[in-house]
Amino acid sequence: MKNVVVFGGAHIDRRGRIASTTTLGASNPGRWFEEAGGGGFNAARGMARLGLSVSMVAPRGGDAEGETVARAAEAAGVIDRAFTFLDRRTPSYTAILEADGNLVVALADMDLYTMFSPRRLRQRALRDLVDEAHLVLVDANLPAETLSAALRMAKEAGARTAAIAISPAKVERLRPAFPHLDLLFLNEAEAAAIGGEKSTTADGWPAILRGAGIAGGVVTRGGRAAVAFKGDAVATVRPPVIEALGDVTGAGDALAAGFLDALMRGAALGECLRAGVGAAAVTVRSPLAVADDLSPERLAQELDLVSPAEILFSQPHHRIAEKDAP
Numbered sequence: 001m002k003n004v005v006v007f008g009g010a011h012i013d014r015r016g017r018i019a020s021t022t023t024l025g026a027s028n029p030g031r032w033f034e035e036a037g038g039g040g041f042n043a044a045r046g047m048a049r050l051g052l053s054v055s056m057v058a059p060r061g062g063d064a065e066g067e068t069v070a071r072a073a074e075a076a077g078v079i080d081r082a083f084t085f086l087d088r089r090t091p092s093y094t095a096i097l098e099a100d101g102n103l104v105v106a107l108a109d110m111d112l113y114t115m116f117s118p119r120r121l122r123q124r125a126l127r128d129l130v131d132e133a134h135l136v137l138v139d140a141n142l143p144a145e146t147l148s149a150a151l152r153m154a155k156e157a158g159a160r161t162a163a164i165a166i167s168p169a170k171v172e173r174l175r176p177a178f179p180h181l182d183l184l185f186l187n188e189a190e191a192a193a194i195g196g197e198k199s200t201t202a203d204g205w206p207a208i209l210r211g212a213g214i215a216g217g218v219v220t221r222g223g224r225a226a227v228a229f230k231g232d233a234v235a236t237v238r239p240p241v242i243e244a245l246g247d248v249t250g251a252g253d254a255l256a257a258g259f260l261d262a263l264m265r266g267a268a269l270g271e272c273l274r275a276g277v278g279a280a281a282v283t284v285r286s287p288l289a290v291a292d293d294l295s296p297e298r299l300a301q302e303l304d305l306v307s308p309a310e311i312l313f314s315q316p317h318h319r320i321a322e323k324d325a326p
Helices: 039-049 064-076 111-115 118-122 124-131 144-156 170-180 188-195 202-211 251-264 269-284 296-303
Strands: 003-007 011-018 030-037 053-057 059-061 083-085 092-097 103-109 135-139 160-164 183-187 216-221 224-230 233-237 310-313
Touching (some): 003 039, 011 064, 039 135, 059 064, 135 251, 144 170, 160 170, 170 188, 188 216, 202 216, 251 269
Parallel strands (some): 160 183, 183 216
Antiparallel strands (some): 224 233
16 A cells, blocks of 8 residues: 655634625625645545545644544544644634635634744654655645755655645745655646746646746646646646535645545556546535545546546656555
8 A cells, every 4th residue: 555644734624605695795694614624634534535545744733623633534544643732723724605615715824834843854753654655745834944844855765745735825835845846736826826927728837837847736727627747748637517516625635635546556647637636526516625425436436427638748658657666
Protein backbone atom coordinates (compact mmCIF):
# COMPACT_ATOMS: atom_id res chain seq x y z
CA MET A 1 0.00 0.00 0.00
CA LYS A 2 1.26 3.49 -0.86
CA ASN A 3 1.92 5.86 2.05
CA VAL A 4 0.78 9.48 1.92
CA VAL A 5 1.60 12.23 4.42
CA VAL A 6 -0.49 15.41 4.49
CA PHE A 7 0.63 18.64 6.16
CA GLY A 8 -2.12 21.25 6.26
CA GLY A 9 -5.43 22.41 7.60
CA ALA A 10 -7.69 20.20 9.72
CA HIS A 11 -10.31 22.34 11.37
CA ILE A 12 -14.04 23.06 11.67
CA ASP A 13 -16.16 24.10 8.69
CA ARG A 14 -19.33 26.03 9.48
CA ARG A 15 -21.67 26.59 6.56
CA GLY A 16 -24.87 28.56 6.47
CA ARG A 17 -27.04 27.85 3.44
CA ILE A 18 -29.58 30.45 2.36
CA ALA A 19 -33.00 28.96 1.66
CA SER A 20 -34.01 31.10 -1.33
CA THR A 21 -32.77 34.11 -3.30
CA THR A 22 -29.86 35.83 -1.57
CA THR A 23 -30.46 39.39 -0.37
CA LEU A 24 -27.22 41.13 0.58
CA GLY A 25 -27.28 43.46 3.56
CA ALA A 26 -30.36 41.77 5.01
CA SER A 27 -31.38 38.76 7.08
CA ASN A 28 -31.84 35.63 4.97
CA PRO A 29 -33.67 32.50 6.13
CA GLY A 30 -31.59 29.34 5.93
CA ARG A 31 -29.94 26.49 7.81
CA TRP A 32 -26.65 26.04 9.61
CA PHE A 33 -24.32 23.04 9.26
CA GLU A 34 -21.02 22.17 10.92
CA GLU A 35 -18.43 19.47 10.17
CA ALA A 36 -14.71 18.83 10.16
CA GLY A 37 -12.93 20.34 7.17
CA GLY A 38 -9.77 21.89 5.78
CA GLY A 39 -8.29 21.50 2.31
CA GLY A 40 -5.58 19.05 3.31
CA PHE A 41 -7.87 17.16 5.69
CA ASN A 42 -10.63 16.81 3.09
CA ALA A 43 -8.14 15.44 0.58
CA ALA A 44 -6.61 13.15 3.23
CA ARG A 45 -9.99 11.66 4.08
CA GLY A 46 -10.81 11.23 0.41
CA MET A 47 -7.58 9.39 -0.29
CA ALA A 48 -8.06 7.17 2.77
CA ARG A 49 -11.58 6.28 1.64
CA LEU A 50 -10.12 5.32 -1.75
CA GLY A 51 -7.68 2.91 -0.12
CA LEU A 52 -4.40 4.75 0.46
CA SER A 53 -2.58 4.79 3.81
CA VAL A 54 -2.80 8.46 4.83
CA SER A 55 -1.28 10.28 7.81
CA MET A 56 -2.48 13.81 8.62
CA VAL A 57 -0.20 16.26 10.44
CA ALA A 58 -1.89 19.46 11.65
CA PRO A 59 -2.13 21.65 14.76
CA ARG A 60 -5.41 21.94 16.64
CA GLY A 61 -6.78 23.27 19.90
CA GLY A 62 -7.65 21.37 23.05
CA ASP A 63 -11.38 22.00 22.68
CA ALA A 64 -14.57 20.25 21.57
CA GLU A 65 -13.95 21.27 17.95
CA GLY A 66 -10.56 19.55 18.07
CA GLU A 67 -12.27 16.37 19.28
CA THR A 68 -14.67 16.62 16.32
CA VAL A 69 -11.69 16.70 13.94
CA ALA A 70 -10.14 13.68 15.68
CA ARG A 71 -13.37 11.69 15.34
CA ALA A 72 -13.62 12.60 11.65
CA ALA A 73 -10.08 11.35 11.03
CA GLU A 74 -10.87 8.05 12.73
CA ALA A 75 -14.13 7.61 10.80
CA ALA A 76 -12.35 8.08 7.45
CA GLY A 77 -9.41 5.84 8.30
CA VAL A 78 -6.85 8.68 8.44
CA ILE A 79 -3.88 8.21 10.79
CA ASP A 80 -4.11 11.25 13.07
CA ARG A 81 -0.67 12.79 13.76
CA ALA A 82 -1.94 16.08 15.19
CA PHE A 83 -0.13 18.15 17.78
CA THR A 84 -2.50 19.82 20.23
CA PHE A 85 -2.27 23.24 21.89
CA LEU A 86 -4.43 22.75 24.99
CA ASP A 87 -4.88 26.47 25.60
CA ARG A 88 -5.83 27.37 22.01
CA ARG A 89 -8.95 27.16 19.86
CA THR A 90 -9.12 24.85 16.86
CA PRO A 91 -9.12 26.89 13.62
CA SER A 92 -12.41 27.34 11.79
CA TYR A 93 -13.79 28.28 8.37
CA THR A 94 -17.23 29.90 8.24
CA ALA A 95 -19.02 30.18 4.89
CA ILE A 96 -22.36 31.50 3.68
CA LEU A 97 -23.73 29.64 0.65
CA GLU A 98 -26.47 30.48 -1.79
CA ALA A 99 -29.43 28.14 -2.21
CA ASP A 100 -27.68 26.45 -5.16
CA GLY A 101 -24.60 25.72 -3.03
CA ASN A 102 -22.32 28.42 -4.44
CA LEU A 103 -20.24 30.55 -2.07
CA VAL A 104 -21.35 34.07 -1.10
CA VAL A 105 -18.66 34.94 1.46
CA ALA A 106 -16.41 33.14 3.94
CA LEU A 107 -14.33 33.93 7.03
CA ALA A 108 -11.21 31.98 8.00
CA ASP A 109 -10.13 32.07 11.68
CA MET A 110 -6.84 30.19 11.38
CA ASP A 111 -4.19 31.95 13.43
CA LEU A 112 -3.21 28.67 15.10
CA TYR A 113 -1.62 27.46 11.87
CA THR A 114 1.10 30.06 12.30
CA MET A 115 2.28 27.93 15.24
CA PHE A 116 3.29 25.18 12.80
CA SER A 117 6.88 26.31 12.29
CA PRO A 118 9.63 24.55 10.31
CA ARG A 119 11.21 23.64 13.64
CA ARG A 120 8.47 21.06 14.23
CA LEU A 121 9.49 19.23 11.07
CA ARG A 122 12.79 18.38 12.74
CA GLN A 123 11.06 15.96 15.11
CA ARG A 124 12.33 12.44 14.55
CA ALA A 125 8.81 11.03 14.27
CA LEU A 126 7.92 13.40 11.43
CA ARG A 127 11.22 12.83 9.62
CA ASP A 128 10.64 9.09 9.77
CA LEU A 129 7.07 9.56 8.53
CA VAL A 130 8.27 11.49 5.47
CA ASP A 131 11.08 9.01 4.82
CA GLU A 132 8.45 6.27 4.44
CA ALA A 133 6.10 8.34 2.25
CA HIS A 134 5.54 7.89 -1.47
CA LEU A 135 3.67 11.21 -1.62
CA VAL A 136 3.64 14.34 0.54
CA LEU A 137 0.70 16.72 0.13
CA VAL A 138 0.55 20.19 1.70
CA ASP A 139 -2.04 22.92 1.69
CA ALA A 140 -1.47 26.66 1.81
CA ASN A 141 -3.06 27.13 5.24
CA LEU A 142 0.43 26.73 6.70
CA PRO A 143 3.18 29.40 6.79
CA ALA A 144 5.31 29.80 3.65
CA GLU A 145 8.53 28.76 5.37
CA THR A 146 6.89 25.58 6.71
CA LEU A 147 5.54 24.67 3.28
CA SER A 148 8.97 25.09 1.70
CA ALA A 149 10.65 23.05 4.43
CA ALA A 150 8.10 20.22 4.22
CA LEU A 151 8.29 19.96 0.42
CA ARG A 152 12.07 20.16 0.39
CA MET A 153 12.25 17.41 3.01
CA ALA A 154 9.89 15.27 0.92
CA LYS A 155 11.96 15.68 -2.24
CA GLU A 156 15.14 14.81 -0.36
CA ALA A 157 13.41 11.63 0.83
CA GLY A 158 12.45 10.71 -2.75
CA ALA A 159 8.70 11.26 -2.39
CA ARG A 160 6.42 12.90 -4.93
CA THR A 161 5.04 16.28 -3.82
CA ALA A 162 1.72 18.06 -4.30
CA ALA A 163 -0.07 21.09 -2.89
CA ILE A 164 -3.58 22.54 -2.64
CA ALA A 165 -3.76 26.30 -3.23
CA ILE A 166 -6.68 27.03 -0.80
CA SER A 167 -7.30 30.65 -1.94
CA PRO A 168 -5.89 33.38 -4.24
CA ALA A 169 -4.24 35.04 -1.24
CA LYS A 170 -2.84 31.92 0.40
CA VAL A 171 -1.45 30.33 -2.76
CA GLU A 172 1.28 32.97 -2.71
CA ARG A 173 2.74 31.15 0.29
CA LEU A 174 3.65 28.29 -2.04
CA ARG A 175 5.60 30.38 -4.53
CA PRO A 176 9.01 29.94 -2.79
CA ALA A 177 8.40 26.17 -2.76
CA PHE A 178 7.73 25.79 -6.50
CA PRO A 179 11.19 24.22 -7.13
CA HIS A 180 10.22 21.37 -4.77
CA LEU A 181 6.66 20.93 -6.06
CA ASP A 182 5.50 18.36 -8.61
CA LEU A 183 1.78 19.18 -8.74
CA LEU A 184 -0.33 22.14 -7.67
CA PHE A 185 -4.14 21.93 -7.45
CA LEU A 186 -5.88 25.26 -7.93
CA ASN A 187 -8.92 26.97 -9.42
CA GLU A 188 -8.93 29.72 -12.02
CA ALA A 189 -8.85 32.57 -9.51
CA GLU A 190 -5.85 31.02 -7.77
CA ALA A 191 -4.17 30.29 -11.11
CA ALA A 192 -4.62 33.92 -12.18
CA ALA A 193 -3.13 35.11 -8.87
CA ILE A 194 -0.01 33.01 -9.51
CA GLY A 195 0.27 33.49 -13.28
CA GLY A 196 -0.57 37.19 -13.37
CA GLU A 197 -3.20 36.70 -16.07
CA LYS A 198 -6.32 34.69 -16.76
CA SER A 199 -6.77 32.23 -19.60
CA THR A 200 -10.11 32.12 -21.37
CA THR A 201 -9.58 28.48 -22.34
CA ALA A 202 -8.54 25.35 -20.48
CA ASP A 203 -5.52 24.72 -22.68
CA GLY A 204 -4.15 28.22 -22.06
CA TRP A 205 -3.41 27.60 -18.39
CA PRO A 206 -0.39 25.26 -18.69
CA ALA A 207 1.75 27.86 -20.47
CA ILE A 208 0.79 30.58 -17.98
CA LEU A 209 1.59 28.41 -14.96
CA ARG A 210 4.77 26.98 -16.42
CA GLY A 211 5.88 30.58 -16.94
CA ALA A 212 5.34 31.14 -13.22
CA GLY A 213 7.64 28.23 -12.39
CA ILE A 214 5.10 25.45 -11.81
CA ALA A 215 6.20 22.06 -13.15
CA GLY A 216 2.77 20.44 -13.10
CA GLY A 217 -0.71 21.10 -11.93
CA VAL A 218 -4.46 20.88 -12.25
CA VAL A 219 -6.76 23.87 -12.81
CA THR A 220 -10.45 23.42 -12.06
CA ARG A 221 -12.98 25.61 -13.84
CA GLY A 222 -16.33 24.96 -12.16
CA GLY A 223 -18.66 23.19 -14.54
CA ARG A 224 -16.25 23.66 -17.47
CA ALA A 225 -13.39 21.40 -18.49
CA ALA A 226 -10.55 20.95 -16.00
CA VAL A 227 -6.98 20.84 -17.28
CA ALA A 228 -3.94 18.94 -16.01
CA PHE A 229 -0.35 19.26 -17.16
CA LYS A 230 2.93 17.58 -16.27
CA GLY A 231 6.08 17.61 -18.35
CA ASP A 232 5.05 17.64 -22.00
CA ALA A 233 1.61 16.17 -21.30
CA VAL A 234 -1.61 18.21 -21.20
CA ALA A 235 -5.06 16.71 -20.68
CA THR A 236 -8.54 18.14 -20.26
CA VAL A 237 -11.70 16.51 -18.90
CA ARG A 238 -15.20 17.96 -18.91
CA PRO A 239 -17.13 17.21 -15.70
CA PRO A 240 -20.52 15.51 -15.96
CA VAL A 241 -23.67 17.62 -15.71
CA ILE A 242 -25.07 17.35 -12.17
CA GLU A 243 -28.66 18.44 -11.88
CA ALA A 244 -29.09 17.86 -8.14
CA LEU A 245 -26.19 19.81 -6.65
CA GLY A 246 -25.59 19.04 -2.98
CA ASP A 247 -22.75 21.36 -1.91
CA VAL A 248 -19.66 22.54 -3.79
CA THR A 249 -17.60 22.68 -0.56
CA GLY A 250 -14.73 20.23 -0.84
CA ALA A 251 -15.08 19.60 -4.57
CA GLY A 252 -11.55 20.75 -5.38
CA ASP A 253 -10.13 18.75 -2.46
CA ALA A 254 -11.98 15.65 -3.68
CA LEU A 255 -10.56 16.18 -7.16
CA ALA A 256 -7.06 16.26 -5.65
CA ALA A 257 -7.81 13.06 -3.72
CA GLY A 258 -9.07 11.19 -6.77
CA PHE A 259 -6.23 12.43 -8.96
CA LEU A 260 -3.53 11.53 -6.44
CA ASP A 261 -5.05 8.13 -5.71
CA ALA A 262 -4.91 7.32 -9.44
CA LEU A 263 -1.35 8.72 -9.59
CA MET A 264 -0.24 6.41 -6.80
CA ARG A 265 -1.73 3.49 -8.72
CA GLY A 266 0.35 4.31 -11.81
CA ALA A 267 -2.31 5.90 -14.04
CA ALA A 268 -1.46 8.22 -16.93
CA LEU A 269 -2.20 11.94 -16.72
CA GLY A 270 -5.58 11.82 -18.48
CA GLU A 271 -6.84 8.96 -16.30
CA CYS A 272 -5.64 10.73 -13.16
CA LEU A 273 -7.67 13.77 -14.18
CA ARG A 274 -10.73 11.63 -14.96
CA ALA A 275 -10.47 10.04 -11.52
CA GLY A 276 -10.22 13.48 -9.92
CA VAL A 277 -13.23 14.80 -11.82
CA GLY A 278 -15.18 11.68 -10.86
CA ALA A 279 -14.33 12.05 -7.16
CA ALA A 280 -15.36 15.71 -7.29
CA ALA A 281 -18.69 14.72 -8.89
CA VAL A 282 -19.37 12.23 -6.10
CA THR A 283 -18.66 14.97 -3.57
CA VAL A 284 -20.85 17.71 -5.04
CA ARG A 285 -23.79 15.29 -5.09
CA SER A 286 -23.36 15.06 -1.30
CA PRO A 287 -24.14 17.69 1.35
CA LEU A 288 -20.79 16.88 2.97
CA ALA A 289 -17.30 18.15 2.13
CA VAL A 290 -16.14 14.51 2.01
CA ALA A 291 -18.88 12.21 0.72
CA ASP A 292 -19.63 9.31 3.04
CA ASP A 293 -20.08 7.00 0.05
CA LEU A 294 -16.76 7.84 -1.63
CA SER A 295 -15.04 4.50 -2.28
CA PRO A 296 -13.25 2.74 -5.15
CA GLU A 297 -16.54 1.11 -6.13
CA ARG A 298 -18.53 4.36 -6.01
CA LEU A 299 -15.83 6.18 -7.96
CA ALA A 300 -15.87 3.46 -10.64
CA GLN A 301 -19.63 3.99 -11.03
CA GLU A 302 -19.19 7.75 -11.36
CA LEU A 303 -16.45 7.34 -13.97
CA ASP A 304 -19.04 5.82 -16.30
CA LEU A 305 -20.49 9.35 -16.50
CA VAL A 306 -17.16 11.14 -17.01
CA SER A 307 -16.08 11.75 -20.59
CA PRO A 308 -12.71 10.48 -21.85
CA ALA A 309 -9.75 12.78 -21.37
CA GLU A 310 -8.67 14.87 -24.33
CA ILE A 311 -4.88 14.64 -24.65
CA LEU A 312 -3.68 17.89 -26.18
CA PHE A 313 -0.01 16.93 -26.33
CA SER A 314 2.11 14.19 -24.83
CA GLN A 315 5.13 12.11 -25.53
CA PRO A 316 4.51 8.44 -26.37
CA HIS A 317 3.75 6.33 -23.30
CA HIS A 318 4.08 9.36 -21.05
CA ARG A 319 3.38 8.59 -17.38
CA ILE A 320 3.77 10.67 -14.25
CA ALA A 321 6.70 9.19 -12.36
CA GLU A 322 6.15 7.97 -8.82
CA LYS A 323 8.32 6.63 -6.07
CA ASP A 324 8.95 2.90 -6.44
CA ALA A 325 6.80 0.63 -4.31
CA PRO A 326 8.57 -0.79 -1.29
